[in-house]
Amino acid sequence: MTFSDETVMAYVDGExxxxxxxALEVAMRTDTDLAERVARERTLRARLHSEFDPVLxxxxxxxxxxxxxxxxxxxxxxxxxxxxxxxxxxWSWPQWSAIAASxxxxxxxxxxxxxxxxxxxxxxxxxxxxxSGALAHALSEQLASNQLANAxxxxxxxxxxxxxxxxxxxxxxxxxxxTGLACWEGGSWRLQALAATVQATxxxxxxxxxxxxxxxxxxxxxxxxxxGEPLDAKGEAAARGNRWRP
Amino acid sequence: xxxxxxxxELVTLLPRLRRFARAxxxxxxxxxxxxxxxxERALARAQQLRPDAALAGWVFGILRHAWIDELRARARxxxxxxxxxxxxxxxxxGQGAQAEMLSVQDAMGRLPEEQRLAVALVLIxxxxxxxxxxxxxxxxxxxxxxxxRAREALQAMLGES
Numbered sequence: 001m002t003f004s005d006e007t008v009m010a011y012v013d014g015e016x017x018x019x020x021x022x023a024l025e026v027a028m029r030t031d032t033d034l035a036e037r038v039a040r041e042r043t044l045r046a047r048l049h050s051e052f053d054p055v056l057x058x059x060x061x062x063x064x065x066x067x068x069x070x071x072x073x074x075x076x077x078x079x080x081x082x083x084x085x086x087x088x089x090x091w092s093w094p095q096w097s098a099i100a101a102s103x104x105x106x107x108x109x110x111x112x113x114x115x116x117x118x119x120x121x122x123x124x125x126x127x128x129x130x131x132s133g134a135l136a137h138a139l140s141e142q143l144a145s146n147q148l149a150n151a152x153x154x155x156x157x158x159x160x161x162x163x164x165x166x167x168x169x170x171x172x173x174x175x176x177x178x179t180g181l182a183c184w185e186g187g188s189w190r191l192q193a194l195a196a197t198v199q200a201t202x203x204x205x206x207x208x209x210x211x212x213x214x215x216x217x218x219x220x221x222x223x224x225x226x227x228g229e230p231l232d233a234k235g236e237a238a239a240r241g242n243r244w245r246p
Numbered sequence: 247x248x249x250x251x252x253x254x255e256l257v258t259l260l261p262r263l264r265r266f267a268r269a270x271x272x273x274x275x276x277x278x279x280x281x282x283x284x285x286e287r288a289l290a291r292a293q294q295l296r297p298d299a300a301l302a303g304w305v306f307g308i309l310r311h312a313w314i315d316e317l318r319a320r321a322r323x324x325x326x327x328x329x330x331x332x333x334x335x336x337x338x339x340g341q342g343a344q345a346e347m348l349s350v351q352d353a354m355g356r357l358p359e360e361q362r363l364a365v366a367l368v369l370i371x372x373x374x375x376x377x378x379x380x381x382x383x384x385x386x387x388x389x390x391x392x393x394x395r396a397r398e399a400l401q402a403m404l405g406e407s
Binding site: 014048055057067068 | 253256257260262268285286289350365368369370375390400
């Protein structure tokens with residue numbers, strides 16, 4: 001009795017019915033060629049498993065556990081986030097932020113730099129965009145857990161980045177109405193991302209943060225950098241107490 | 247809210263979803279990004295899931311769709327981010343296989359996408375032909391012929407050792 005390749009594959013894949021499986025197993029005892037064909041298929045399976053099964057034993061990344069438990073994910077367009085992340089990874093993060101700075105930030109930054117060259121919220125040093133003036137002060141001193149409602153800078157979340165730096169989101173409550181992310185690098189708050197603030201439609205004419213809604217570009221930057229959870233009030237105070245040295 | 251705890255079921259599937267995504271993308275970060283997209287889409291559509299439906303096949307199907315979407319987006323933008331093999335070597339399976347012994351990852355990378363999916367679902371994830379055909383949205387005969395061609399190509403590329 002001869003067995004087709006299809007039958008051999010179905011046998012290895014557990015797809016044969018009892019009778020066909022028994023017939024093949026009986027034949028294998030005497031048909032060395034058939035036994036060899038089965039062994040070849042089993043070897044292939046084993047090689048694939050030894051290549052990919054170690055993934056099963058890896059710790060599950062926090063972000064995936066969070067995503068599996070996130071009932072609020074409905075509103076998100078996951079694919080967009082993913083594509084941007086891929087882009088960010090292929091270039092190194094500093095390159096990416098430099099490119100983002102030239103493409104996106106330029107539009108937002110230019111007026112701020114020009115308005116108040118000495119006391120504006122942002123400055124450029126060695127090609128890096130750094131927080132300055134009131135923004136730098138607020139990032140270093142202001143606690144999200146304890147800030148005035150009408151402070152010119154509103155500090156959002158603080159977290160430890162995968163580069164080992166403390167990072168904080170902020171919102172400027174001036175005409176620029178931007179939200180940004182800055183990380184403490186080498187003694188300065190270096191800007192990572194900046195975007196137009198998501199505004200609540202309050203009608204009051206003032207810029208107000210829509211509750212807990214970071215602009216998508218900032219959220220993506222946070223997601224790309226954050227390790228673990230944002231700091232709680234205690235962690236934030238402790239980080240400030242240590243002058244943002246991790 | 248769905249009466250079944252989809253989140254809890256998804257968490258138990260995470261190791262397998264990551265393995266499946268790794269076999270498709272052959273890149274740690276792309277794979278986890280893909281799983282994340284699939285999780286988000288699955289939760290957004292959890293209402294559509296019938297109470298008695300098998301979650302695994304459903305989620306693997308969502309992940310497969312997300313991957314195809316990503317490949318199309320990459321082709322559209324003509325930018326290839328990470329898996330340079332996925333594009334220009336499609337159809338090369340077999341060619342040059344005699345010349346060198348390839349790693350399992352490289353051999354998988356040289357398979358056409360549909361064949362790689364078939365291998366990942368049946369040979370790695372252990373789905374039945376019926377389940378795998380359902381995930382891939384093709385008749386069982388199409389699945390088995392893809393599997394057969396994929397096996398032949400992999401055996402040729404990997405040698406007999």
